[in-house]
Amino acid sequence: MLRTITQLSEAKAELQRICDRIHDDQVLHKEATVREILQSVRRQGDRALLHYTAEFDQVTLELGGLRVSGAELDAAYQQVSKELLDAIQLAHRQIESFHRQRKPKSWVQFGDDEVVLGKRYTPVDCAGLYVPGGRACYPSTVLMNAVPAAVAGVPRAVMVTPPGPDKQIDAAVLVAAQEAGIHEIYRVGGAQAIAALAYGTETIPKVDVITGPGNVYVTLAKKLVYGTVGIDSLAGPSEVLIIADHLANPVFVAVDLLAQAEHDPLAAAILITTSMTLAEQVTREVEAQLVNHPRRTLTEKAIAHYGLIIVVNTLERAAELSNEFAPEHLELEVEDPWALLEHIRHAGAIFLGSDTPEAVGDYLAGPNHTLPTSGSARFASALGVETFMKHSSLIQYSSTALSKVANAIEILADAEGLPSHRDSVRLRARPKPHYP
Known part of the structure; x- marks a missing residue:
């Protein structure tokens, strides 16, 4: 099921094919649909939101039913186990601690002749957080978006997320939102939710920046409203690239590949190794772990289309290929990951050593799991406190300095x-006239 490649030219071609997997004619067709949705929401407001929620999510809402009520928020705590609540609270503390260290500080410097220069950081007034639904619930995504906004000091943050068939939002998602200080939540998803955040409706406020991953319709909508609002990034399908040597555990490598593939049929799971023996072991282990996998059909599809093993002669060559691909997630399952790190230039998040699976970063290590995809790690970074802040230059000159x-x-x-x-x-620099 997993293809193994040993030729460098073929490996580069396959990596490029995987990187380009969302750039096709279907995407262009979907962009036309998204433009229509954006314009409808801009003109019709809440009525358009209700229409598209019924059409795309098969959920019929009333005009007053878009916002999640206080009673629903309270009830959510009764629907999650203590163990899950404890895990959400631990993740919240870890993520908050990390992002507090990244908060930029305003500064000024005083030069000669009373010249003052500086930079002043301030948060946006309102942030819109998109949390995907559909195949799974994502309380971790709530925390990864809401916590940096709170640390940045955003005075108003609102969340949108698709409703389930029963019109409800997953209880864990609602609990995570409240733990992060988000109490304004709307049951709407897709491109229509992005339109509502960008333009505002009778119910949902216009925001200044929109963050959070979603499907291709959400991503296209964010692309089209950029400029009207700020966005974090254009997140494509998720991906992991693992660099492993002959000492890597094939069971660990296989499960980490599957952990990525189980996200989505478009998810990419790539291994680059210096060991043909490991490549063969991982192939067998992936097949074995798939036998009773609860998400087998979806995961097999991802592995079949976007799973890949590349065998190279050196770890330096593996690093070169990784840099060309610029993966969202990069695992270094090698004897000396810190030495190999010196050769890595482009990656959204880097996981060092065999005891650091990507899931650690997905949930509670602290660094954000909303990361650049599809090669954009060459120029983009993870979502962070800075996403919710902007800076103003400070300049003051004295007459002498001028x-x-x-x-x-x-x-x-x-x-x-x-x-x-x-x-x-x-006119300012010439001698000042004296007035009687």
Whole structure:
């Protein structure tokens, strides 16, 4: 089921094919549908949300039923086990602790002649958090989006998530939201939810930034509303790339590949190894672990289309291929992962050593699990506190300082043909007149 490749050129071609798996004619067709949804929600507001929720989710809501009630929020705590609540609270503490260390601080510096320069960081006024539904519930995604927003100091954060067939939102999702300080939750998903956050409706407020992963319709909607609002990233299907040497445990490697493949039929699970023996063992182990897998059909589909083993001669070559692919998740299951790390340039999150499965980062290590996909780790980073903040430059000049640089500014302004720019400095830099 897992293909094994030993030729470098073939390996590069396959990695490119996997990276490009969401760029096809079907996506272009879906973009037209998403544009129509965005315009309908922009014009019709809540009525459009109810229409699309009935059409796409087969859930009929009333106008007053979009927002999750306080009674539902309270009831959610009665529907989760103490063990799950404890796990959610532990994850919350870990994620919050990590993100507090990343919060940028405003600063100023005082130079000669009373020149003051600095940078001032402030949170956005309102954030919209998208939490996917469908195949599974994701309280971890709630925490990964809501906690950085809270640490950033966002005064208002709202959450949208698709309702289930019974119109309800999963209790664990509601509990996680409340633990993270989110009490304004709306039962709407898909492109229509992104439209509501971007433009506002009678019920759902317009936000300043939208974060959170979703399906291709959600991703396309975020792409199209960018500029009207900020977004975290354009998240594609999830992916893991594992670099392993001859000492790696094939059972661990196999289960980590399956842990990625079980997400979605488009999920990618890739192993690059220096050991043909390990490649053969992992292939057998994947097949064995799939026999009684609860999500076997979905997982097998992902493995069949986007599962891959590449055998190379050196770990340095493995690192080169990984850098070209720029994976969302990169596991280094090798004898000395810190030495290999020196060769890694592009990855969303890096897991070092055989005892650090990706699931640690997915749930509660602390770093965010909303990561760049489809090669965008070459230029993008994980969701963080900075996603919910913006900075303003601070500049103050004294008359003495302005006089010293006035001539250079006037020359530059003249070179660009902007006379009022020149005069705004010249009039201030010349000796001040004395008025009686």
